[in-house]
Amino acid sequence: MDHMQALDDLIAAHAGREGPLLPILNDVQAAFGCIDEPAIRHIAAALNLSRAEVHGVVSFYHDYRAVPTPRPIIRLCRAEACQARGADALAAAMAPVAAGRASIESVYCLGLCSVGPNAMVGGALHARLDAQSLAALVEAL
Amino acid sequence: MRIRISDDALAIACGADRVAEAFARAVPAAAIVRVSSWGMHWLEPLVEVDGVGYGPVAPADVPAILAGAAGHLCIGDVAAHPFIARQTRLTFARAGKTRPLSLEDYVASGGWAGLEQARNIGPAATVAAVTASGLRGRGGAGFPAGIKWATVAAAVGDRKYIVCNADEGDSGTFADRMLMEGDPFCLIEGMAIAGLATGAAKGFIYVRSEYPHAIAKLEAAVALAADIIAPFEIEVRTGAGAYVCGEETSLLNSLEGKRGEVRAKPPLPAHKGLFGCPTVINNVLTLAAVPWILAHGAEAYADFGMGRSRGTMPIQLAGNIRHGGLFETAFGVTLGELVDNIGGGTASGRPVRAVQVGGPLGAYHPRADFGTAFDYEAFTGADGLIGHGGIVVFDESVDMARQARFAMEFCAAESCGKCTPCRLGSQRGLETLDRIIAGERAAENIALVTELCETMKFGSLCALGGFTPYPVLSAIRHFPEDFGH
Numbered sequence: 001m002d003h004m005q006a007l008d009d010l011i012a013a014h015a016g017r018e019g020p021l022l023p024i025l026n027d028v029q030a031a032f033g034c035i036d037e038p039a040i041r042h043i044a045a046a047l048n049l050s051r052a053e054v055h056g057v058v059s060f061y062h063d064y065r066a067v068p069t070p071r072p073i074i075r076l077c078r079a080e081a082c083q084a085r086g087a088d089a090l091a092a093a094m095a096p097v098a099a100g101r102a103s104i105e106s107v108y109c110l111g112l113c114s115v116g117p118n119a120m121v122g123g124a125l126h127a128r129l130d131a132q133s134l135a136a137l138v139e140a141l
Numbered sequence: 142m143r144i145r146i147s148d149d150a151l152a153i154a155c156g157a158d159r160v161a162e163a164f165a166r167a168v169p170a171a172a173i174v175r176v177s178s179w180g181m182h183w184l185e186p187l188v189e190v191d192g193v194g195y196g197p198v199a200p201a202d203v204p205a206i207l208a209g210a211a212g213h214l215c216i217g218d219v220a221a222h223p224f225i226a227r228q229t230r231l232t233f234a235r236a237g238k239t240r241p242l243s244l245e246d247y248v249a250s251g252g253w254a255g256l257e258q259a260r261n262i263g264p265a266a267t268v269a270a271v272t273a274s275g276l277r278g279r280g281g282a283g284f285p286a287g288i289k290w291a292t293v294a295a296a297v298g299d300r301k302y303i304v305c306n307a308d309e310g311d312s313g314t315f316a317d318r319m320l321m322e323g324d325p326f327c328l329i330e331g332m333a334i335a336g337l338a339t340g341a342a343k344g345f346i347y348v349r350s351e352y353p354h355a356i357a358k359l360e361a362a363v364a365l366a367a368d369i370i371a372p373f374e375i376e377v378r379t380g381a382g383a384y385v386c387g388e389e390t391s392l393l394n395s396l397e398g399k400r401g402e403v404r405a406k407p408p409l410p411a412h413k414g415l416f417g418c419p420t421v422i423n424n425v426l427t428l429a430a431v432p433w434i435l436a437h438g439a440e441a442y443a444d445f446g447m448g449r450s451r452g453t454m455p456i457q458l459a460g461n462i463r464h465g466g467l468f469e470t471a472f473g474v475t476l477g478e479l480v481d482n483i484g485g486g487t488a489s490g491r492p493v494r495a496v497q498v499g500g501p502l503g504a505y506h507p508r509a510d511f512g513t514a515f516d517y518e519a520f521t522g523a524d525g526l527i528g529h530g531g532i533v534v535f536d537e538s539v540d541m542a543r544q545a546r547f548a549m550e551f552c553a554a555e556s557c558g559k560c561t562p563c564r565l566g567s568q569r570g571l572e573t574l575d576r577i578i579a580g581e582r583a584a585e586n587i588a589l590v591t592e593l594c595e596t597m598k599f600g601s602l603c604a605l606g607g608f609t610p611y612p613v614l615s616a617i618r619h620f621p622e623d624f625g626h
Contacts, residue, residue, distance in 0.1 A: 017376075018416065021398030026350070026379055060400040060557075061381035063350055079312030080497055083547070084460035084535045085488070108384060108501075108551070109310055110351055111318040112151045113533065114182040114458060114465025123353050125154035 006031065007039060011046045021047060021057060025064060033068035071103045072141045074134075075120040078106040081113035090117050093131050098138050142171040145189040148241070149178035149322050150354040151315070156199065157186040163200035164188070167207060177323025179237030180467030181224050183488075184216065194219040227483065229445060230469045231433045231453050232426060233316075235324045242361050244369075247326045253369060255432030259334045267338040268294055271431060273439035275451030280306055280387075280424030281499065281528040281604070283450075283517045286431075289421055292411035293339040296419035301341035303332050304396065304415055304422040307348040307355070308380055308387040311500025313459040313531030317425035319467055320455075321348070321355040324429070325362035331428035333370040334435060335421050344375045345415070347392050350382055384501075384555040388603045389422045391557060402557045403603040424529070426455055447473035450516040458484045460497075460533035470515075477511030480534055491536040495544070495620065499528025501551055502608035504615035505544065524615060526608070541620035546574040548612040552605060563606025566597040570613065583625025587617060 010027045014020040024043060028035050035058050044054040058064045076094070078087055091104065098104045112118045115127040121137055129137075146152070146161045161173055179187060184196030188206070195206050195214040205211040216222055219237065230236065239246035247253070259267040272287025293301060305328065309317035320328060332344045346363075348356050359377045367374075383401045386392045390404035393415050414420025430452065434442045443451045450472035456479060458465045463485035480486070480496055487493055495505045504525035506513070513523045520527045535544075552567035573590045577583050594610035601607040617624055 019396050019398040022381060022395060023378065026381060029381075056400050057398065060402075061383050063380075063382035080501060080544070080547070081313045081460040081531075081533045083544075084533055084539070107351060108555075109312045109314075110154075111309060111315040112154050113313045113315055113460065113531070114462065115151060115155060115185070116460075118154060120351070125150055125354075127151065127154035 003032075004042060007042055008046075011043065021049070021054070025058060025061075029064050034065045036066060069103055071101065072121070073103045073105055074098065074137060074141075075105050075107040075110075076134075077108070077110050077112075077116060077118045079109040079113075081109070082116035082118060085116040087117040090129065090131060090134060094134055094138070097135050102138050102141050142168055143191055144168075144171050144173045145176050146173065146186060147178040147237070148175035149185075149319060150352070151182055152178055152185045152187070153354070155185045155197065159200050160186045160188060160198050160203070163203040167203050174240060177236050177239060177241050178319060179219055179225060180233065180319060181222065181464070182466040183464050187219070189219060193217060194222070224464060224466070224468070224483065228469050229453050229471050231442070231445075232320065232327070232430050232455055233324070233467060233469045234433070235327070236319070236467070239324070241323050241325060241358055242365065244326070244365055251436060252326055252432075253330060255435035256330050256333050256337075256370070258435045259337050264294060264338045264340065267334060267435065270435060270439045271338070274434045274442040275446070275449070276427065276430055276434060276442065277450065277517065278424060279426035279430070279454070279529065281526070283527075286423060286427055289411055289423070290335065290338055292409070293341070293419045293421045296412055298419045300343070300416070300418045301339055302415045302418055302420045303335045303339070303341045303344035304393065304420055305332055305344065305346040305428055306387065306389060306392055306422055306424050307346050307352075308392060309352070309425070309529065310349060310384040310387045311502075311529050311531050313497065313500060313533035314457050314529045315459070316455040316457050316467060316530060318352055318355050320425055320429050321352070322358050325358050326366055327429045327432055328359075328425055329362060329366050329370060329375060331431040332375060333373045334431050335423070335428060336373040339419075339421055341421065342373060344373065345396055346375060346377045347380060347386070347396055348377060349380045349386075383557075384551075385557045385603075385605055388605060391603070393420065393422065400557070402559045405602060426529075445471035447471075447514065447516050448518055450518070454515065454527070454530050456515065457531045458534075459531060461487045461489055461536050462534040463488050472514075472516045474515050475511065476506065476513045476515065476532075477508075479515065479532060480511065484532075484534065487534060487536045489536045489538075491538065493534055494537045494539055495535045495541060495616075497533040497535070497544075497612065498531070499526045499611075500531050501548060502526075502604055502611055503528050503531075504611040505541065505619060506615070507619040509619075524618075525611065541616040541623040542574065542578050545613045545616040545624075546571060546578065548609050549574055552609040556605060560600070560602040560606060562597045562600035563602070563609075566593055566601075566606060567609060569593060570597070570609075574613075577625055580625065587624060591617065
């Protein structure tokens with residue numbers, strides 16, 4: 001199956017690395033949008049780990065998902081520096097605007113703490129957001 | 142015409158790429174150079190046109206700048222700007238001046254001189270220089286770097302590692318990110334010196350996944366510098382969104398491919414660290430301070446600072462602040478000077494009410510603490526910590542009971558689950574603060590949360606559970622009027 005072939009290729013790309021599990025999981029998450037049960041079993045077998053060990057790692061980290069997210073994701077920073085610049089009110093105002101079109105998720109710090117509120121959409125960063133500019137990001141998705 | 146614009150992630154988030162495109166369209170013959178950021182974030186995107194600075198620039202401002210009609214944006218010579226001129230930039234000496242991935246610029250600005258010196262004087266003298274400089278871990282713990290290095294140098298093992306902790310998860314901090322994006326060779330040089338000093342052949346940089354620009358720059362820089370630092374090797378690793386992986390033993394577990402759970406100490410990482418081998422694990426800023434120390438001498442570095450805090454600290458001014466950005470200065474400057482004079486007060490123009498120093502695990506300070514000097518011991522004396530040097534300013538609209546609640550909520554979400562005081566304490570603390578906010582038996586519940594904080598402080602395995610009481614207790618102590626009404 002193509003999916004499993006792609007998985008094998010991702011695993012093979014990290015052969016010989018010290019501690020290869022996280023680099024593999026990062027690649028699988030990026031390629032498939034999730035790390036599902038068949039992938040966990042496959043990775044475990046390839047690395048000679050138990051399924052429980054891999055599941056334990058996958059479930060520990062916030063970046064990994066069991067199923068892909070159906071809608072595009074806007075990751076809005078909700079940490080203290082953005083709170084101080086109005087991120088909480090912005091998040092509350094955006095919830096109805098984004099409903100059904102995008103998932104607005106929380107992230108805790110994008111490292112742009114002097115120009116918040118900030119968000120990441122795909123790999124792109126956006127600073128100095130207000131209700132209008134964030135709504136425009138949702139529209140553009 | 143020579144136009145310089147930063148390619149730092151913050152500048153890009155503020156629109157630097159669009160500004161660069163606008164200049165390229167308007168003046169096709171101009172040389173557009175993408176450099177590191179000066180760290181004056183309120184002015185980003187900052188543009189230098191033949192040495193004259195303008196900021197913050199939007200694409201629509203480009204015609205006015207080219208016509209010499211943008212006086213309102215003009216700041217003149219950037220290096221002479223008071224925000225820059227007042228600083229002592231040792232670690233960030235290249236900020237704003239060089240192209241991050243240019244080996245030519247790096248060499249021209251004194252790059253590799255520290256590594257060359259380390260190679261000349263040998264491992265023992267290199268460790269001695271770091272010890273004599275008084276450099277302490279910039280990640281937050283403030284442990285003397287030289288002692289850590291000497292321990293690893295003396296440890297027996299066929300493999301040793303240098304691990305750079307670049308999991309900069311604290312809100313209000315961005316110095317690691319700026320250094321990795323703006324001067325990646327400096328970090329690489331620092332790691333190579335650490336490898337030479339301790340006998341380690343391999344280094345890892347563990348970067349958080351929220352920093353894709355830093356990861357890309359580091360990977361490119363590591364490839365470019367491979368021959369220069371050989372036989373030392375560096376590999377860049379990406380985290381997966383766990384705040385607790387900034388704790389050093391949790392980070393080591395994560396690098397090994399495990400859950401990012403904290404390890405009990407001892408054994409110390411210096412004895413049994415990555416894969417059970419002797420390991421130096423230092424923050425980005427600690428390692429990046431080393432090339433300067435080797436190139437200019439330990440004494441020159443130790444001449445800066447106060448008390449047991451020697452050298453300089455890249456301080457990060459963040460949150461609701463008018464002039465936010467990176468301010469590197471010798472230890473000893475007061476909190477009030479940083480917030481009011483250098484930072485210019487709040488961005489909202491309303492009075493400053495609280496300042497959180499040292500990230501999510503740092504204390505909230507009222508104006509009454511503004512006389513406190515920026516120094517490890519002085520902040521401990523004020524029941525706080527300097528942590529990684531982040532300062533987050535809040536104006537009078539802040540509700541401190543909500544901030545205390547958030548500290549517990551954050552700890553509950555990010556706890557690795559290994560120890561009970563952190564895993565359960567944060568959840569119970571969150572629930573108790575909710576009762577206080579709802580006005581249920583406030584005095585009784587405040588006493589309960591205070592006692593719980595004592596348990597977390599002394600019973601937790603690492604700083605996550607151990608330091609979450611700092612924001613909670615400081616909020617209760619300094620802002621009692623926000624609790625229980």
